[in-house]
Amino acid sequence: xxxxxxxxxxxxxxxxxxxxxxxxxxxxxxxxxxxxxxxxxxxxxxxxxxxxxxxxxxxxxxxxxxxxxxxxxxxxxxxxxxxxxxxxxxxxxxxxxxxxxxxxxxxxxxxxxxxxxxxxxxxxxxxxxxxxxxxxxxxxxxxxxxxxxxxxxxxxxxxxxxxxxxxxxxxxxxxxxxxxxxxxxxxxxxxxxxxxxxxxxxxxxxxxxxxxxxxxxxxxxxxxxxxxxxxxxxxxxxxxxxxxxxxxxxxxxxxxxxxxxxxxxxxxxxxxxxxxxxxxxxxxxxxxxxxxxxxxxxxxxxxxxxxxxxxxxxxxxxxxxxxxxxxxxxxxxxxxxxxxxxxxxxxxxxxxxxxxxxxxxxxxxxxxxxxxxxxxxxxxxxxxxxxxxxxxxxxxxxxxxxxxxxxxxxxxxxxxxxxxxxxxxxxxxxxxxxxxxxxxxxxxxxxxxxxxxxxxxxxxxxxxxxxxxxxxxxxxxxxxxxxxxxxxxxxxxxxxxxxxxxxxxxxxxxxxxxxxxxxxxxxxxxxxxxxx
Ligand SMILES: Cc1cc2nc3c(=O)[nH]c(=O)nc-3n(C[C@H](O)[C@H](O)[C@H](O)COP(=O)(O)OP(=O)(O)OC[C@H]3O[C@@H](n4cnc5c(N)ncnc54)[C@H](O)[C@@H]3O)c2cc1C
Numbered sequence: 001x002x003x004x005x006x007x008x009x010x011x012x013x014x015x016x017x018x019x020x021x022x023x024x025x026x027x028x029x030x031x032x033x034x035x036x037x038x039x040x041x042x043x044x045x046x047x048x049x050x051x052x053x054x055x056x057x058x059x060x061x062x063x064x065x066x067x068x069x070x071x072x073x074x075x076x077x078x079x080x081x082x083x084x085x086x087x088x089x090x091x092x093x094x095x096x097x098x099x100x101x102x103x104x105x106x107x108x109x110x111x112x113x114x115x116x117x118x119x120x121x122x123x124x125x126x127x128x129x130x131x132x133x134x135x136x137x138x139x140x141x142x143x144x145x146x147x148x149x150x151x152x153x154x155x156x157x158x159x160x161x162x163x164x165x166x167x168x169x170x171x172x173x174x175x176x177x178x179x180x181x182x183x184x185x186x187x188x189x190x191x192x193x194x195x196x197x198x199x200x201x202x203x204x205x206x207x208x209x210x211x212x213x214x215x216x217x218x219x220x221x222x223x224x225x226x227x228x229x230x231x232x233x234x235x236x237x238x239x240x241x242x243x244x245x246x247x248x249x250x251x252x253x254x255x256x257x258x259x260x261x262x263x264x265x266x267x268x269x270x271x272x273x274x275x276x277x278x279x280x281x282x283x284x285x286x287x288x289x290x291x292x293x294x295x296x297x298x299x300x301x302x303x304x305x306x307x308x309x310x311x312x313x314x315x316x317x318x319x320x321x322x323x324x325x326x327x328x329x330x331x332x333x334x335x336x337x338x339x340x341x342x343x344x345x346x347x348x349x350x351x352x353x354x355x356x357x358x359x360x361x362x363x364x365x366x367x368x369x370x371x372x373x374x375x376x377x378x379x380x381x382x383x384x385x386x387x388x389x390x391x392x393x394x395x396x397x398x399x400x401x402x403x404x405x406x407x408x409x410x411x412x413x414x415x416x417x418x419x420x421x422x423x424x425x426x427x428x429x430x431x432x433x434x435x436x437x438x439x440x441x442x443x444x445x446x447x448x449x450x451x452x453x454x455x456x457x458x459x460x461x462x463x464x465x466x467x468x469x470x471x472x473x474x475x476x477x478x479x480x481x482x483x484x485x486x487x488x489x490x491x492x493x494x495x496x497x498x499x500x501x502x503x504x505x506x507x508x509x510x511x512x513x514x515x516x517x518x519x520x521x522x523x524x525x526x527x528x529x530x531x532x
Pocket of ligand 1: 013016018036037039064073087092095099101239241275277279283465466497498508509
């Protein structure tokens with residue numbers, strides 16, 4: 001961390017998928033950018049994958065839930081009233097430290113669900129507004145995959161060929177073929193060959209908690225080194241306490257706690273927030289002031305509302321005659337199917353879902369999560385371990401106002417910032433969608449010749465996609481920011497993370513988060529010379 005100037009052009013809060021991309025883009029455009037991140041730089045040799053007790057570490061200091069990890073950078077969360085439990089990582093690189101790097105894009109229809117299906121709202125932007133930013137982001141993160149997927153618009157050649165789908169991927173692919181259903185190798189931000197100084201994946205397995213080879217892209221090793229070369233600063237271990245505003249309601253800078261716990265103030269011409277779909281509404285609500293009594297940028301009352309996760313379910317099967325044990329190979333999605341992505345009224349629900357094929361997991365998580373306890377535990381373990389392949393159903397999650405983030409003052413973090421309180425219940429559309437998904441996944445497992453099929457009707461520990469809590473729109477009465485991520489109430493405050501999603505799509509959100517963030521940065525660079 002560089003000590004210690006008191007003013008800059010742009011402050012970016014958060015160094016995850018979105019914040020790092022904006023920091024890079026604006027630094028290259030000649031702005032003085034300081035990215036403030038509450039967590040530390042992570043040493044890749046510390047990742048669980050480099051240690052014999054990796055499975056234990058994944059449940060303790062590298063756990064996905066911040067209340068389990070309880071590291072100094074982790075703020076407490078109250079998700080007691082949420083049907084889906086939160087997952088995030090707080091460090092330089094944000095949750096991309098933990099992500100698995102599966103990067104499907106939204107479909108053009110995802111931006112027009114009100115027009116097409118009469119549900120939720122349309123986005124104020126289209127797929128085509130984002131296309132070149134999706135491409136730019138793939139270039140920066142490095143995408144392994146195969147162009148030509150018939151379920152999606154044509155796209156430019158991927159930077160690297162797909163990660164090998166292996167005999168297990170081929171096996172499930174043949175089952176999709178037998179049913180006549182779409183499938184395609186997954187696009188991933190994991191290197192299949194060496195790329196931009198980062199090594200190719202060695203297919204060792206648990207990339208979900210960080211890759212010591214750097215084969216999996218995370219923004220601490222993609223965007224941020226280039227951003228720093230372009231002149232940006234990253235202040236790590238520094239927590240933004242509040243975004244400050246003046247009597248005219250404009251952002252003036254941030255109050256922050258430095259690594260020694262001392263309070264400081266950094267003034268800026270603009271503040272960009274990329275704290276994710278939970279951290280951002282928390283920050284905005286906590287930054288209430290005389291000019292923003294109900295929370296910053298909250299004149300519409302929409303901050304914190306319309307929280308969306310993705311809803312998950314699935315089916316897995318046991319396979320006796322595979323060439324390799326199924327835990328071998330990276331944990332990312334291997335192949336995906338979008339046979340049921342678009343709305344078909346005859347199914348009884350709106351929008352749809354993607355199938356993601358995943359591999360088996362390590363012995364300890366298999367024993368703890370996949371095998372029932374009791375007398376038969378050891379026999380069941382022997383029957384399942386290394387033989388299970390699964391199809392996850394990731395479903396679109398329509399926005400509902402009652403699903404929301406508020407502040408819980410009874411659980412402050414070490415600096416006195418209240419915890420986010422998350423209230424979320426599963427909607428009726430999601431229930432129907434998941435039921436359809438499980439039955440369809442079962443058909444694939446059957447076609448693949450599974451000796452036994454197990455169903456999971458709903459997964460609780462899947463709150464890793466955080467969206468919707470400061471949504472974009474043209475109407476200041478019903479949205480928080482405009483199509484440029486600019487707060488309707490405060491012209492020098494921008495939001496760039498999943499908070500500004502209008503709908504969730506039926507795919508992982510991060511390439512869309514990063515494409516939107518890069519588009520916002522381009523707007524600032526070209527239209528807001530006054531912020532330099
Ligand atoms: C286990 C797991 C697997 C995933 N797999 C995938 C996948 O395969 N594909 C996919 O598309 N997505 C995946 N995701 C989701 C993906 O990681 C997120 O969508 C993405 O990282 C969100 O980017 P973001 O910039 O909005 O927030 P984040 O990446 O979460 O970054 C937010 C940053 O803000 C910082 N911050 C918050 N508050 C403050 C404050 N007050 N002061 C300073 N800093 C602050 C945090 O410390 C954090 O570093 C996964 C997530 C997890 C947890």
